[in-house]
Structure formats: structure tokens, C-alpha cells
Amino acid sequence: MTIKKTIKKLESLYLETPEKIFTMYLNTDPADPDQQGGEWRIHLKNGLNRFEKYLDTDGNQSELKNFQKVKKAVKDFFKENELDLKKSVVIIATPDEFVYSDILQIPVDTEFFWEEIAKVDQLVRLHQEYPKAGVILTQKEAIRLVETELGKLVDTVVYELDLDTEDWRKHSAVSRNHSSASATSGKSINLREQFIARFEENRKRWYKSITPMLDKLAKDREWEYIYLVGPHEETHELKDLMNKPINACIDKNMLDEHHDKVIKTIHDL
Structure with a gap:
């Protein structure tokens, strides 16, 4: 309730x-x-x-x-x-x-x-x-949701883009695969650069495929405020594609930050 x-x-x-x-x-x-x-x-x-x-x-x-x-x-x-x-x-x-x-x-x-x-x-x-709020954090192929009410965590979940099927797949926040972000070999870095170029070319289409789910979650979970957090071009792309009104866009990369820091950031606005 x-x-x-x-x-x-x-x-x-x-x-x-x-x-x-x-x-x-x-x-x-x-x-x-x-x-x-x-x-x-x-x-x-x-x-x-x-x-x-x-x-x-x-x-x-x-x-x-x-x-x-x-x-x-x-x-x-x-x-x-x-x-x-x-x-x-x-x-x-x-x-x-x-x-x-x-x-x-x-x-x-x-x-x-x-x-x-x-x-x-x-x-x-x-x-x-401290109303019930949904914080949508984005960073390329990953989108993380942090739900908060009265200043504390209610739920958090991560969706990652499967590049083979181009589908967004749900993961628990603790099981998120960080290998792409932490790769250090020359080959992996090159693959990452190729992916980023591919992502930028397809960002609108891929985001368009997940925004109906984000809108539905916002409605079903009765979010009174919605915040988008991430790189400017990504948050504003999502904002334009979503039907639900967005209360604020925060241009910070916070996808992997602890939920307490995320919640503090939106309440410090």
C-alpha cells in the first residue's frame, strides 16, 4: 500500500x-x-x-x-x-x-x-x-529502476539490452553483468567502441522498444514523480519517447551507484 x-x-x-x-x-x-x-x-x-x-x-x-x-x-x-x-x-x-x-x-x-x-x-x-518516485537510470545498454518512498528504497531492478535478440532482459540489480564496462584488453576495448557506435545509431529504436514498459510500470506502481538520470542525450531521448511526464532529468552517470546515493541525489534537487 x-x-x-x-x-x-x-x-x-x-x-x-x-x-x-x-x-x-x-x-x-x-x-x-x-x-x-x-x-x-x-x-x-x-x-x-x-x-x-x-x-x-x-x-x-x-x-x-x-x-x-x-x-x-x-x-x-x-x-x-x-x-x-x-x-x-x-x-x-x-x-x-x-x-x-x-x-x-x-x-x-x-x-x-x-x-x-x-x-x-x-x-x-x-x-x-518524499513522495513515491521512480528513478530511471540509463547508461547505454543498461537501464536501472530505483523506486523510493519516504526517502527509502522500495525496489530496484535492471534491464539490459540483449544485442543478439535486441530485446531488453530483466535482471536483479545485484546480478548485473559489469564485464563490458570493466574490460581492459585491447580487443575488448575495440569491441566496446564498436558497440557504442552501434548503440548511438540505434538508440532511438532500442529505447522506443522499452518505453511502453516504463510507462506501464510508472502507472502500475503509482509513481508520483519520475526522474531520469544519465548522459544528457540518453535521458532526453527517453523523455521524448515516454508518455508519462518527467519531473526532472539529471545529467549524471549513476547507473552503478548505491541506491542511497541515488535517492539522496533526487531529494537534494
């Missing part, structure tokens, strides 16, 4: 006392000057204890028991995921379940709520700043 659909689901939630909805945005960023000593643990403890103390003082035992169920589930979540924390954690939970939880690589402002509704203001803002 996309974050856009998740937000709509969360906005429809409503519970009445003694059941309410717990919403937490917690800054866990180790690079934050205010988090150098792992202060998020103190913020988490204080945030949970504040509600528990208030409900105990208020004398609503049924609501207190419901909150304590949520508190235990939240503490268990951090015990299980403490070593995997990034910059922030978002949890929205009822006494019966975690409706939404995520460990994010983008910052949030620490907030805690125990109310009849889920507080989604920060999620809405994060979605606006």
Missing part, C-alpha cells in the same frame, strides 16, 4: 473512550546534536509514562489498561528493532494492533498523542516532501 493510501486509511480511524489511538513520531537520528547520547530513549520513556500517569490519576482504569497494552507493544517494538533504527520511527497503534509503523531515514519532530483520531500531519508533510 502506498503512503498516500495509508494516510487516507489512517484519516478514517476513530475510536472512543476507553479505546483511543496512539500516535508517535520519534527522532532517533544519531547525527542530530540533540541525540548524541541516545536521548530518544529518554523521550520515549517520558512520552509513554506521561500518558500512563495522567490516565492513572484520572481514574479511568479501562482506558489505562488499553494504553498499557499499547505501551507494552511499543516497548517490544524497540527491543526488537533497536539495532536497525535510522533517523526516526513512526508508530500509529490501537490497543489491538499496530495500524502503521515504520523506521525511516528522514527526520521527524518528536511528538506523542493519545486521542480519538490518528495524528497524520507529519506523515502528510513527509509524503509531500
Whole structure:
């Protein structure tokens, strides 16, 4: 489910006392000057204890028991995921379940709520700043797709052109064959030069054969933004051939860069 659909689901939630909805945005960023000593643990403890103390003082035992169920589930979540924390954690939970939880690589402002509704203001803002996007990286006979949402990787895959059949073949990103790019012998370099000349002659036709698939992926995966990254002539060729609107072309060779660097590049625009 996309974050856009998740937000709509969360906005429809409503519970009445003694059941309410717990919403937490917690800054866990180790690079934050205010988090150098792992202060998020103190913020988490204080945030949970504040509600528990208030409900105990208020004398609503049924609501207190419901909150304590949520508190235990939240503490268990951090015990299980403490070593995997990034910059922030978002949890929205009822006494019966975690409706939404995520460990994010983008910052949030620490907030805690125990109310009849889920507080989604920060999620809405994060979605606006880090929408679901498709990054199409191209470099001659290879096209790599990096899908991202809320600043993290959703999926990545590579398509390579089979020169014998002139078909684009799908590979996992980790299994991409780098032999052509890393060849050093005189014969291999000469073959590479011949291929580049052939590619330039046939680039439009070969790109035209893959753009319908790229358009379909963009539609099926509900990309809200599309970025093309690669040599200027290649990205603009793809842009002209695709039906889906392109939000930005980035003239950089990043086909083999780590996905974190690719995602950071588009968000730094």
C-alpha cells in the first residue's frame, strides 16, 4: 500500500473512550546534536509514562489498561528493532494492533498523542516532501529502476539490452553483468567502441522498444514523480519517447551507484 493510501486509511480511524489511538513520531537520528547520547530513549520513556500517569490519576482504569497494552507493544517494538533504527520511527497503534509503523531515514519532530483520531500531519508533510518516485537510470545498454518512498528504497531492478535478440532482459540489480564496462584488453576495448557506435545509431529504436514498459510500470506502481538520470542525450531521448511526464532529468552517470546515493541525489534537487 502506498503512503498516500495509508494516510487516507489512517484519516478514517476513530475510536472512543476507553479505546483511543496512539500516535508517535520519534527522532532517533544519531547525527542530530540533540541525540548524541541516545536521548530518544529518554523521550520515549517520558512520552509513554506521561500518558500512563495522567490516565492513572484520572481514574479511568479501562482506558489505562488499553494504553498499557499499547505501551507494552511499543516497548517490544524497540527491543526488537533497536539495532536497525535510522533517523526516526513512526508508530500509529490501537490497543489491538499496530495500524502503521515504520523506521525511516528522514527526520521527524518528536511528538506523542493519545486521542480519538490518528495524528497524520507529519506523515502528510513527509509524503509531500518524499513522495513515491521512480528513478530511471540509463547508461547505454543498461537501464536501472530505483523506486523510493519516504526517502527509502522500495525496489530496484535492471534491464539490459540483449544485442543478439535486441530485446531488453530483466535482471536483479545485484546480478548485473559489469564485464563490458570493466574490460581492459585491447580487443575488448575495440569491441566496446564498436558497440557504442552501434548503440548511438540505434538508440532511438532500442529505447522506443522499452518505453511502453516504463510507462506501464510508472502507472502500475503509482509513481508520483519520475526522474531520469544519465548522459544528457540518453535521458532526453527517453523523455521524448515516454508518455508519462518527467519531473526532472539529471545529467549524471549513476547507473552503478548505491541506491542511497541515488535517492539522496533526487531529494537534494
